[in-house]
Amino acid sequence: MRNRKNDGAGIGAGDTKHGDDGDYSPSRRHFIKSVGMSSIAAATTGAGLGTAWADDGSSADQAATAAAPAEGTMRITLKVNGQPRQIDAAPNLILLDALRDELELTGTKKGCDHGQCGACNVHVNGTVINSCLSLAVMHDGDEITTVEGLSDGEDLHPIQQAFLDEDAYQCGYCTSGQMMTATAVLADTRIDSSDDAVREAMSGNICRCGAYKNILAAVQSTRGKI
Ligand code: FES
Ligand code: FES
Numbered sequence: 001m002r003n004r005k006n007d008g009a010g011i012g013a014g015d016t017k018h019g020d021d022g023d024y025s026p027s028r029r030h031f032i033k034s035v036g037m038s039s040i041a042a043a044t045t046g047a048g049l050g051t052a053w054a055d056d057g058s059s060a061d062q063a064a065t066a067a068a069p070a071e072g073t074m075r076i077t078l079k080v081n082g083q084p085r086q087i088d089a090a091p092n093l094i095l096l097d098a099l100r101d102e103l104e105l106t107g108t109k110k111g112c113d114h115g116q117c118g119a120c121n122v123h124v125n126g127t128v129i130n131s132c133l134s135l136a137v138m139h140d141g142d143e144i145t146t147v148e149g150l151s152d153g154e155d156l157h158p159i160q161q162a163f164l165d166e167d168a169y170q171c172g173y174c175t176s177g178q179m180m181t182a183t184a185v186l187a188d189t190r191i192d193s194s195d196d197a198v199r200e201a202m203s204g205n206i207c208r209c210g211a212y213k214n215i216l217a218a219v220q221s222t223r224g225k226i
Pocket of ligand 2: 168169170172175206207208209210211
């Protein structure tokens with residue numbers, strides 16, 4: 001699906017070659033890769049705390065499931081990265097905060113918190129959305145994919161490998177949102193394969209480091225691999 005557009009900033013704006021200081025050192029790349037893998041590991045090992053849990057059939061989970069929802073909350077199940085996760089959600093709980101704070105899936109980032117940067121993008125039932133603009137209670141039963149759900153264990157998804165190969169980040173803060181949008185763009189047969197079409201489709205994802213040229217290269221090099 002096409003990502004939402006914004007005011008012209010994005011992959012099509014300011015195509016500056018990132019890393020103008022020439023810092024392509026292995027140590028920086030290793031650091032970024034380590035951070036990425038750490039978030040993946042955290043996501044795959046961390047069951048939610050507090051009001052969130054994975055219903056794996058254990059007696060503790062069954063007891064938690066049987067208890068009434070906390071006052072003023074609604075018990076919902078989000079199917080996150082293939083796993084059913086229950087949370088007791090307040091009516092005003094934002095999906096982004098549910099993922100990050102309740103389910104400890106911190107790969108999804110909070111940038112603007114106003115639907116303008118794409119850092120929070122996730123897939124819901126196959127469509128990419130800004131999770132900062134959506135209430136968690138609206139997604140009871142929905143299939144949600146976050147950046148932690150892209151990899152297959154230790155095996156990176158082709159878009160993750162392409163971002164590494166093309167050096168398509170500096171600080172990495174926008175990267176998870178960029179990758180979630182990129183996978184949706186590549187899967188959308190209505191979007192032309194030209195560079196201009198990809199820039200337009202990803203124009204809702206802001207990279208404050210200006211890594212757009214490398215991000216475009218990463219997206220295009222993944223074409224046909226997913
Ligand atoms: S944090 Fe959601 S669009 Fe910026
Ligand atoms: S890599 Fe820093 S915001 Fe995109």
